[in-house]
Amino acid sequence: MTDPAIVTHRPSAPASVAGHSARQHDWLVGQLPAGMLADDFFVRFVRIFQAEAHTLLSHADTLPHLADPRLAPIEMVRYLSGWLAAPEVDDAYGPHAQRQMLLTVAKTLPWRGTRKALVTLLELYSGAPVTISESGGVFDQGRAPDGARWVRLEVTSTGPLAEEDFVELVRDEVPAHVGVEIVVAGRQIWPGDGSAPAAGRQER
Structure with a gap:
């Protein structure tokens, strides 16, 4: 038994x-x-x-x-962001937002430096629509405009990010040879002299 x-x-x-x-x-x-x-x-x-x-x-x-942003501990999510050279995540963002940021950075990585990637990333970080004017485009041979390349970004808010952190985020994502103007809620925060934007620029 x-x-x-x-x-x-x-x-x-x-x-x-x-x-x-x-x-x-x-x-x-x-x-x-x-x-x-x-x-x-x-x-x-x-x-x-x-x-x-x-x-x-x-x-x-x-x-x-551990490599799945949806399941990994939040500390691992931040570590994975470093692999992609993603902007450092501010503590003001909650765990869900941090996971979404990692997924978005991974998705836009092949488009980094383009208008599409910049809009997607900045709207995620700021939580507000982003309006972009720029000098870029597709031109016939010999028809490209002369002068320095530029991009102008307008947002209503920088979200949880301090303005200086938002500026660094933008400058990291825009190609180094492109001049940048950043306007938040109608106020130019970069360059910091508050100068008016160059005349003749049209939103594309």
């Missing part, structure tokens, strides 16, 4: 969690021979090592998810 105490310690069938087999609570104890399971002191002694091993195995179980 089977000892009821032995049956109590044996693990049940593993449950499925997110498509993976879940490790049972007494996964290590359950591997002991029946004679050892009958010794309560020995079982409790083995559970000490089981608890320690469980921590290490849990890290291994979650390893495939």
Whole structure:
């Protein structure tokens, strides 16, 4: 006849969690021979090592998810942002926003330096529409306009970012040879002399 105490310690069938087999609570104890399971002191002694091993195995179980911005710990999300040379995330942004920023930077990386990427990124950081005027375009050979290249950005707010941080964000994303003007709520914040924009510029 089977000892009821032995049956109590044996693990049940593993449950499925997110498509993976879940490790049972007494996964290590359950591997002991029946004679050892009958010794309560020995079982409790083995559970000490089981608890320690469980921590290490849990890290291994979650390893495939550490590179997923939707599931990774927020500290890992910030670390992954560094891989993409993304702007440093301000603490004023919540965890959901930080995850969204990483996903957006990854999506726009092939377009970095273009109008499309700049609008997408700045609207995410500022939480407001962005209006861009620029000198760029597609021209026939020999028909490109002379003079320095420029871009003018207008937003109603910089969001949680301080204005100086917003300026740095823009300057990091705009090609180095392009002059930048930044206007927030009708006030030019870059260049910092408050000068009026050059005449004749038309929004494209």
